[in-house]
Amino acid sequence: MNDAGARNARTKLNVEHLQAWYGNHLALKDVSLAIPERSVYAIIGPSGCGKSTFIRCLNRMHELLPGARTEGRLVIDGEDLMKVNPVQLRRRVGMVFQRPNPFPTMSIADNVLAGMKLNGVGVDDAEVRIEKALVQAALWDEVKDRLGASPMSLSGGQQQRLCIARALAVEPEVLLMDEPASALDPIATSRIEDLIHDLKQDYTIVIVTHNMQQAGRTSDFTAFFYLGELVEAGATAQIFESPREQRTEDYVTGKFG
Amino acid sequence: MGRRLSSRLVVNHLATALCGAMVLVALIPLLSLLWLVVSKGVGGLSLGFFIHRPVPVGEAGGGVGPAIVGTFTMVGMACVVALPIGVGTGVYLAEHGARPFARGVRFLAEVLSGVPSIVLGVVAYAMLVVPMKRFSALAGAVALSLVMIPPLARSTEEFVRLVPPSLREASLALGVPAWRTSLKVVLRTALGGIATAALLAVARGAGETAPLLFTALNNQYWSLRPDQPMASLTVQIYNYAISPYESWHEQAWSAALVLLLLVGLLNLGARLALRDRVGGRR
Numbered sequence: 001m002n003d004a005g006a007r008n009a010r011t012k013l014n015v016e017h018l019q020a021w022y023g024n025h026l027a028l029k030d031v032s033l034a035i036p037e038r039s040v041y042a043i044i045g046p047s048g049c050g051k052s053t054f055i056r057c058l059n060r061m062h063e064l065l066p067g068a069r070t071e072g073r074l075v076i077d078g079e080d081l082m083k084v085n086p087v088q089l090r091r092r093v094g095m096v097f098q099r100p101n102p103f104p105t106m107s108i109a110d111n112v113l114a115g116m117k118l119n120g121v122g123v124d125d126a127e128v129r130i131e132k133a134l135v136q137a138a139l140w141d142e143v144k145d146r147l148g149a150s151p152m153s154l155s156g157g158q159q160q161r162l163c164i165a166r167a168l169a170v171e172p173e174v175l176l177m178d179e180p181a182s183a184l185d186p187i188a189t190s191r192i193e194d195l196i197h198d199l200k201q202d203y204t205i206v207i208v209t210h211n212m213q214q215a216g217r218t219s220d221f222t223a224f225f226y227l228g229e230l231v232e233a234g235a236t237a238q239i240f241e242s243p244r245e246q247r248t249e250d251y252v253t254g255k256f257g
Numbered sequence: 258m259g260r261r262l263s264s265r266l267v268v269n270h271l272a273t274a275l276c277g278a279m280v281l282v283a284l285i286p287l288l289s290l291l292w293l294v295v296s297k298g299v300g301g302l303s304l305g306f307f308i309h310r311p312v313p314v315g316e317a318g319g320g321v322g323p324a325i326v327g328t329f330t331m332v333g334m335a336c337v338v339a340l341p342i343g344v345g346t347g348v349y350l351a352e353h354g355a356r357p358f359a360r361g362v363r364f365l366a367e368v369l370s371g372v373p374s375i376v377l378g379v380v381a382y383a384m385l386v387v388p389m390k391r392f393s394a395l396a397g398a399v400a401l402s403l404v405m406i407p408p409l410a411r412s413t414e415e416f417v418r419l420v421p422p423s424l425r426e427a428s429l430a431l432g433v434p435a436w437r438t439s440l441k442v443v444l445r446t447a448l449g450g451i452a453t454a455a456l457l458a459v460a461r462g463a464g465e466t467a468p469l470l471f472t473a474l475n476n477q478y479w480s481l482r483p484d485q486p487m488a489s490l491t492v493q494i495y496n497y498a499i500s501p502y503e504s505w506h507e508q509a510w511s512a513a514l515v516l517l518l519l520v521g522l523l524n525l526g527a528r529l530a531l532r533d534r535v536g537g538r539r
Contacts, residue, residue: 061430091432101423105445115431118441163427170431 009036012204013058013174018072020053020062027053031072031230033223035174040196040205042219042236044212046251049225051208055176058206059093060086076173091115094172098179100159102151102166109147111162115170129169136202137165138195157188164195168203175199177207181214193218212252216240224248291517298514301507307515311477311493314502321512323479327394327488328519330481331473332462334398339405339458344451346406347413352439354414363414369407375467377403382471394480394487397473404465405458412457416450417443449530456527460520466491490516 013035020028028050035041043051056062057070060081074081081089102111112130116123123129130147134140139161143154151162160180167175177196181189196205196218209215215222216236223233224247232239232248243249250256305320312319346362353359381400386392420443428438444451474486475496490512497509 059430061426064429087432087434089432090430095430097423097426097430099423101421101427103424103427103442103446105448114428115433118428118431118433118437120437166427166431 009039011035012037012076013206014073014075015058016073016075018054018057018070018074020050020057020070021068022053022065023067027228028057028070029228031225033230033233035204035206036221037204038200038202039220040200040207040218042215042222043206043208043225044210044215044222044251045225045231046256047210050228051225052178053228054225055095055178055206055208058174058176059090059095061090061095091170092172093174093176094167094170095176095178096160096164096167096180099183100156100163102154102159102162104150104152106151107148108143108151108154108162111151112165112169114166133165133169134162136168136199137161138191138198139165155188157184157191160184160188160192161195164192164199168199172203174204174206177205179208179210182210189214212240212254224251226251294510294513294517297507297510298512301511302514306508306511310479311508314500314504319508321488321490321493321508321515323476323488324490324493324512325515325519326479326481327473327476328463328490328516331394331398331401331469331487331489332459334394334483335401335405335462336455336459338399339402339409339462340455342402343406343409343458344413344455346410347451347454348417348439348444350410350414351417352443363411366407366410369403370411373467374400374404374465375470378468378470378472381468386472389484391484392472392474392486393484394473395483397469397487397489398483400468400472401462401465404468405462408461409454409458412454413447413451416447416454419450420446453527453530456523456530460523460527463523464491464516464520466495470495490519 011034015031015033015035018028018031019026031050031054033041043054045051053062058074060070060074062068063070063086070082072082076092081093102108103114106114106117109126109130110117112133113123113126131140131144134143139158142158143149143162146153151159154162160183164175164180181192184192193214196207199205200220207215207218209218219236221234222236222239224231224239224243224245226247232243232245239248240252243252305318307320307325308322309318309320310323311321346366350359350363350366354363378400380403381396385396385399389396424442424446425438428442429435433441469489469492473489473492475492476486476488480487494509494512494516497505497512500506
């Protein structure tokens with residue numbers, strides 16, 4: 001790794017020999033990856049390569065599907081997350097989904113606090129928390145006058161930033177993003193990308209994307225998945241400019257995918 | 258090309274016209290029924306009709322006061338039984354619908370929805386009237402709840418299924434346990450729909466005659482006792498309609514109009530609530 005950031009970074013999340021099944025189908029084959037702290041790690045690869053499965057293993061959402069299971073170790077700050085209660089883990093590893101999914105029955109403000117409210121946890125400094133999360137998600141100026149309104153009155157891009165604020169409000173250490181901009185228009189997409197750039201000051205971010213320009217613009221590191229295998233991982237510049245594997249080169253130059 | 262297009266247009270217009278004609282045919286009995294009930298019933302409506310109890314033949318006046326109260330009382334009692342069971346069953350079917358047991362329950366609910374309501378009345382008769390040795394409002398309410406539970410369970414299931422799985426995922430990903438997610442996200446999002454289903458079940462229960470005929474029977478007097486026979490609009494309409502007296506026939510029409518208005522208002526309210534609900538989702 002020749003990237004300046006890569007040398008200094010300490011590993012936040014270490015994935016060791018991760019395997020994931022859907023029933024009898026092995027969807028992820030022995031994946032090991034070290035994700036450095038306060039960086040953006042992009043996961044790329046063609047459809048069905050296991051990139052979404054991979055990210056859903058990191059907060060153990062994968063194993064909720066009927067017949068799905070995982071094996072391997074997920075080490076965060078030296079602690080194996082496969083051994084802790086998944087509910088506890090998900091408070092440390094937040095997730096933003098492909099399509100915005102705010103809770104339609106709650107107000108904008110309550111959506112931000114949903115992680116606490118749904119868990120029956122009282123929030124003393126609600127207003128401070130709401131403002132902080134919405135400022136972090138670059139949504140505060142647009143919604144500060146209508147915090148009591150329904151989230152369904154927001155545009156798709158605003159809804160997605162609300163979902164990011166909701167994930168940030170529980171103060172996770174790692175933020176997973178599963179193609180967070182794929183349902184959005186180009187302007188909303190570029191706002192999300194700017195936001196990702198700002199968020200890596202405080203968070204470790206793993207983002208799945210099928211858009212290679214997006215991976216190039218937003219990430220420090222990139223991992224290329226193909227047919228359930230991790231083909232190559234490293235600094236984003238190296239993956240895009242001088243990949244070691246032929247398959248990686250074919251994919252990033254658009255020969256297949 | 259041109260010929261084929263024009264023949265398609267002809268077929269298209271024919272099919273549209275045919276469908277329109279069928280709609281008209283379907284509307285004729287519905288509208289004539291409405292017209293008949295309104296035209297024959299509206300003359301007998303007065304304040305007294307709503308608040309007085311029935312009087313013997315030959316006396317002037319008399320009304321359906323006890324019947325209105327009785328219908329509300331028995332439907333209310335039936336709700337106490339039917340709402341928790343129906344909604345609970347619906348939620349179970351939506352959350353665990355693939356299990357063999359759930360499939361059996363769903364099949365039973367569908368079969369029970371199709372059972373003629375008089376059969377459910379016989380069941381309540383055998384269960385309560387025979388051992389208690391008297392007709393009672395309680396037996397009537399139980400019969401009505403048997404009518405209400407199956408459709409309530411099925412429509413609750415449908416409304417819970419309408420909640421997008423992405424909301425459940427969002428909640429789980431925030432570190433909310435599964436049971437809290439079911440309760441606070443899935444059920445809460447489906448609540449408007451479930452309320453609509455409940456209102457429709459109430460409307461259905463209020464309009465039933467057969468389950469009450471030999472359970473609650475009827476009552477000419479004011480009564481709120483659950484262990485005694487109780488009047489209801491539907492049974493009173495039935496009794497008046499089969500009587501040989503012209504004045505009772507007129508009162509039956511008016512009572513039918515009252516029932517139609519009550520059920521119609523309930524349905525209207527339910528549909529308005531549902532429309533607002535769907536509008537809010539958009």
